[in-house]
Amino acid sequence: MELSKLPLVLLLICNIYSGQTEETEGSGILQLSNEGPRAVLSVSPQKWLTEGDPVTLNCEVNSSSTGWTFSWFTVILSSVIICIFSLNTDLSDRYEQLSDSSRGAGGKYTVSSVALKHTGVYVCRAERGKPAYTKYSNTQPLWVTGVSPPVSLIISPSRTQHFTSDSLSLSCEDQSNSDGWTVRRYTESWGLTDCSSLHQGSQTGSTCTISSTSTLDTGVYWCQSESGEKYHPVNITVHSGVILESPVHPVTEGETLTLCCLYKHTSPSVLRADFYKDGSLVQNQTTEMIIPTVSKSHEGFYYCKPPERGESPKSWISVRGSHSYSQISVLHTLTSVLAACPYLLVTVVLIYKCCRMRGKTPE
Known part of the structure; x- marks a missing residue:
């Protein structure tokens, strides 16, 4: 069997074992029929965001759009990892419900100003009656780039696209120290994994090295702290052409x-x-x-x-x-306010004098 097809075969086995027979989008896995309503998740305007941007997750049910209540989750482990290492068929272990999940009650979960903490992979589920749940939806990642993140993901060679069979190094570099950071990634084939779980990957301190890249290494990589904070997501593509x-x-x-x-x-x-x-x-x-x-x-x-x-x-x-553009804008505003101050002061003084003169005028 070709090595490149191994993750897809494992994922199919795990899905059958855990009772998931729904179609996995973009994976090339055998599509097994599965009757019943299904939740479909989409994101607007896009999944790549800058800190402060707005975003909306839309959850719909393919059979009907009325009478459903919605729940929202982040993915914390991939199905392959759970199947191989824990043989756990309880799919709730793969997801963590959002603490403010009720905010997306109408099928729309909106964040008016995203923060770095919103970086992650999301799914939704709908309920109508008990226990009439839909299956978990397709995954939708959100990647939030910080204006000035505390850690940088340094990639060598320094580009986002790479050739197959090349060596690739990814390091998390903090201005103070690089301890406590781990390189993690999200791919279509493996879901959420860390560097040490890769076939050709190894983690030394805060540096991940892939000795020979393959197209299966295509995905989003980021630096994650020991407390679970995610910084500096970068989309890496591995291509043979x-x-x-x-x-x-x-x-x-x-x-x-x-x-x-x-x-x-x-x-x-x-x-x-x-x-x-x-x-x-x-x-x-x-x-x-x-x-x-x-x-x-x-x-x-x-x-x-x-x-x-x-x-x-x-x-x-x-x-x-540009930070310099912002400084110029602030400086321009302050200059305008200061320039207007003398005119405002003269106006206040004139009004005050007029009021006093009126008060002294004999009746």
Whole structure:
């Protein structure tokens, strides 16, 4: 059996053992029929967010939209890990109900301003009557990037897309010390795992090393503290063909963004290609795409397409506001207020004098 298919076979066995026969989206697993209502979870506007952004999780039931009450959960373990190590068929052990789950009673769970703590993988479930529960929904991850996170995920080579069979290193670096941090990840095949559970992975201190990458390593990686706090999620894609060289960290407004198209089996590895943003061609037949001054409008999904080589996977380029821009804005506001103060003071004094003069006027 091919090693790349092993996680899918294990997941199928575990799902059958635990009584889950529902379809697993995007996994390529044999789809077994399962009658009855099913909860479907979606996210709006997107799963990649910056601290302070709004987000809404929408839970719907495919058979009917009336009379249902909803519960909301975060995924704490993958089904494969539970099946292999604990042989536990109680699916509630995989999920942790949100403390404010009742806030999403209408099928919509809304967070007006996300924080780093909202990073995680979510599912929902609906109930109508007792004990008429739907099965748990499909998973929907939310990844929240902090404005100034206390720890950084350092990736080597420093890019978000990587070739198969390459070595990859991920380290959590804190300004004070790197102790107590663990590299964790979420993938379609394995769910939530840490580095030491990977086939080619090992964890030394706060550094995760994958000696030989495969497409199964595609997923989101982040730094997690001993208390469970999650910081600096990064989407890593492993691909056997063309890849896009793009920055790991969000680009700051006003900086320069450079994108390249790479192919492992040519020398030099940089290819002449067309570059796309959100599906639209933005630059054609060039070895690198350069945006000299990045703004928020440049945020989006990018990929490259060289002639006769296929195309690279898509990478999300995040743009954060410049701190210097914020300082200029605050300074401008303070200057305006101070400039208006003399006029305001003169007006108050004139009004006061007018009132006193009226009070002294004989009747």
